[in-house]
Amino acid sequence: MEFGTLERRIHIDASPDVVFEVISRPEHIEEWWADEASLGEPAPGVVGELVWGDREHVATMTVVDADPPRRFSFRWVAPEGEPAAPGNSLLVTFELSPSRGGTLLLLTETGFREKGWEIAVLEEQYRDHENGWDAFLPRLASYAGGLVPR
Template structure:
């Protein structure tokens, strides 16, 4: 396995406009992904934070919005070293592509940049597998939350 590009596709029973809001707005992100989320603005270059809490510990991950094309695409860079500005080569790029379907939206998630981080093979493989497990857990939550928003 190359551990270079992670791809997932799900069907969401909601319009692309609703799904775009669910993947790009902190008040919705908190419902399906992280325990807390903040974002300056839904615009390229905007920065935000995702927070996951585990008992007394918290994991905080900064992200930078890359592309905003409502209701078709939302992308951001994350997983940078502390103090670094997210850019190609030092971060992962997550892209949500949204396409209308007969009964809702097809959401295609792509996460790239694993190899470009320069991690040793064991670290690369573990990071890739960790993100696989994460998206496999969180995407069904996204689908369920979007359906409630649409209703």
């Protein structure tokens, strides 16, 4: 396995406008992903924080691109105390496109090899993120779909 780019596709029964809000606003992120989220206006350079558990895991995220309702991307998993940049962090990109009355979401996460981790750490981190997205993306779809009046 290459452990370079993680990619997932999922159909969501909600418009790209709704899905963009769900992936970029803290009040929605807390419903499907992190236990706590803080993030200002989703715009390039804005820094936020994701928290799981009782602050057992805290991640800083830096918005790279926000093009509603088509794309939202951020960097995270940078070394503590360092700003997220290519080579020291992972890049998560959500691409949204209208599909079958809803949205096709394409998630890509890159930068695993560029972090310079030893192979065992690289494999562990890749699998951890793979398992995480496999658990959280269905929650995102269910939550976003539930926001649409029936």
